[in-house]
Amino acid sequence: MPGQALPGFREFYPEETALRSHIFKVWRDVAARYGFDEYDGPPLEPLELYTAKSGEEIVDQLYAFHDKAGRAVALRPEMTPTLARMVAARAQALKKPIRWFSIPQLFRYERQQRGRLREHFQLNMDLIGEPGPLADAEIIAAAIDVQRGLGFGPDDVRVRIADRRVVYALLVHAGVADDAMGTTYTVLDKFEREPRKKLHDRLTAAGLESAVADRALAVGAIRDRATLSTALGELAAGPDVGDDLFACMDALDAMGLGEFADIDLSIVRGLAYYTGIVFEVFDAPRSLRAICGGGRYDGLLKALGGVDLPATGFGMGDVVLSELVRARATRDHTGPRLDTFLIAVTAEDVAPVLELGHVMRDAGRSVEFALKAQSMGKQLKLAAARGARRAVIVGPDERAAGAAIVRDLDAGTEERVAFERLKQ
RNA sequence: GUGGCUGUAGCUCAAUUGGUUAGAGCGCCGGACUGUGGCUCCGGAGGUUGCGGGUUCAAUUCCCGUCAGCCACCCCA
Structure with a gap:
């Protein structure tokens, strides 16, 4: 291996x-x-593009190294x-x-x-x-x-x-001081992943009074417009701070989303x-x-x-x-199907199959054929396994008649089609 | 970077209290089938049991380390 x-x-x-x-x-x-x-x-950028704003500590989160000219570089993380x-x-x-x-x-x-x-x-x-x-x-x-x-x-x-x-x-209205705001954001971010008590403990550990912590968690618990409107109404600065959020929600409603x-x-x-x-x-x-x-x-x-x-x-x-x-499994995301699998019945049929196949490929069809001499059964089996829509069979009889047998691999039906038509 | 759980065939899994040649299904290859696929039957290939060490007469099984995966933390592109 x-x-x-x-x-x-x-x-x-x-x-x-x-x-x-x-x-x-x-x-x-x-x-x-x-x-x-x-x-x-570029997938590779100067390291300072990322350290400039995020600080040096971001370096251990990056694929960062020095290139052969000694430049500090990093694969882009964002x-x-x-x-x-x-x-x-x-x-x-x-x-x-x-x-x-x-x-x-x-x-x-x-x-x-x-x-x-x-x-x-x-x-x-x-x-x-x-x-x-x-x-x-x-x-x-x-x-x-x-x-x-x-x-x-x-x-x-x-x-x-x-x-x-x-x-x-x-x-702010709940009483969270500016210097505790960062911690509070972090706690709110864990709102649904940790029990309420643990979140409360984190906030008080960060210096918030118990009552303030409760009010802060109540903010994080807001899940609907009515509750939000009520909360905003209590603000001294006025409720207009919520205008953009409501406008955004209204726009999504109008779009039907x-x-x-x-x-x-x-x-x-x-x-x-x-x-x-x-x-x-x-x-x-x-x-x-x-x-x-x-x-x-x-x-x-x-x-x-x-x-x-x-x-x-x-x-x-x-x-x-x-x-x-x-x-x-909401959708079939396999690629496009193979259009045609060409089958040569005898060794003498291989060259005609190659010619026909290439003309069809030039015409834009996807075409495959067996790459070694095999029984027709084997070739049909391969055609089915490759997901081909149809098999086109070329044997001595077909060459004599100037028309191949076209077999629909889904329906199992067959019909004779002139080579000239197949090439179109 | 820290801690916990888990590593057997390409995939999903077996393998008695540690026991001699590690099995099965699916998949893959070949045959039955030299002018007609899917089905069926038969055969085959494929494993250093993640890797290394230790205990033991004997290790897939027990112990240690390591690597990898999963989970939590950290971090959140």
């Missing part, structure tokens, strides 16, 4: 490649329907810094809002687990230059339409939506750079990791050394999505 692939790296056998291609096709179809243009960048650089370089010339998407293969040096590898493909869709909630709704709608395109409905996948500004305002979306204030997203509406897509039973995560990141592009443009977008990986598609 020549060993095996590195841990966390996949080999794609034809069946898996077919599934991947299917997912990529849905991704590109949806992106195109939303008017997004595809871009790409696409946003590259996107920021590319947009910045042409910011003046690009018509806003910018709608761009990409399907990069990303790398992270982490211990792998189910649904989480050291390499994956990720659909990135970003809408840059528009700060309003309709841009967020557009991005979320695209994420939902990918699910629909893969055959999933509201009973299969759910989108959970929150707004960082709303969560922040409510937490409201059935997929839930308000969920425990969604905060770990990353500090999110500034507004944030969302995650999960399988409905929540048995797998997140399918997709994203949100608004106004300010990030500027912080990355680029231009000061508002932006919203998401990343959707292929690993969890593949598992879901496979598990639900």
Whole structure:
């Protein structure tokens, strides 16, 4: 045995490649329907592209090394810094809002687990230059339409939506001090994975008073508009901080996608750079990791050394999505069928079969034939195993008549067809 | 990076209290079948029992290490 692939790296056998291609096709179809243009960048980038904003500690999460010229480089773990650089370089010339998407293969040096590898493909869709909630709704709608395109409905996948500004305002109102805000976000992020008491303990351990912790957890428990409206109504600053979130939900309703979306204030997203509406897509039973995560990141592009443009977008990986598609078997994602399997009855029929086969291939058909002398039974067996639609049999009798036997392998019916017709 | 669980054929799994040549189904190859596939029957290939060491007369079985997978933590692309 020549060993095996590195841990966390996949080999794609034809069946898996077919599934991947299917997912990529849905991704590109949806992106195109939303008017997004595809871009790409280098898979290997200067290390400082990632350490600049995330700090040195990110290095042990990366595939980072020195190239032969001594440059510190890293396999890209995310696409946003590259996107920021590319947009910045042409910011003046690009018509806003910018709608761009990409399907990069990303790398992270982490211990792998189910649904989480050291390499994956990720659909990135970003809408840059528009700060309003309709841009967020557009991005979320695209994420939902990918699910629909893969055959999933509201009973299969759910989108959970929150707004960082709303969560922040409510937490401030609950009495959470600014210096405890980060910890509180982390705790809210674990809202459904840990018992309430443990979450409470974490908050008090972070210095929150018990009553404040209770109020903070009550914020994370908000799951519907009515409760959110009530909570917002108590704010001294006024309830308008929730306007964008409500507008976004309204837009999704208007698009007919409201059935997929839930308000969920425990969604905060770990990353500090999110500034507004944030969302995650999960399988409905929540048995797998997140399918997709994203949100608004106004300010990030500027912080990355680029231009000061508002932006919203998401990343959707292929690993969890593949598992879901496979598990639900929502669609046959095998490749296109073989059109014709040519059968040579005797050795003298091989050359005519080669000629006919190549003419048919030139005409655009997919054609195979046995690569060694075999009985017709064997050849038909191979044709069936290859999934061919039809077998075209060429023997001495057929050559004499100038017409081959065309056998429909699904129906089992046969008919004689002139060679000239087969070549068309 | 830390901890727990698990590693037998390509896949799913067997193998008495540690016992002599590690089995089965599916899949794969060949034959029955030299002018008609799917079915059936027969045969075959394929294992350093993840790897290394230890205990023992004897290890797939017990112990240690290591690697890999899964789970939790960390982190969340």
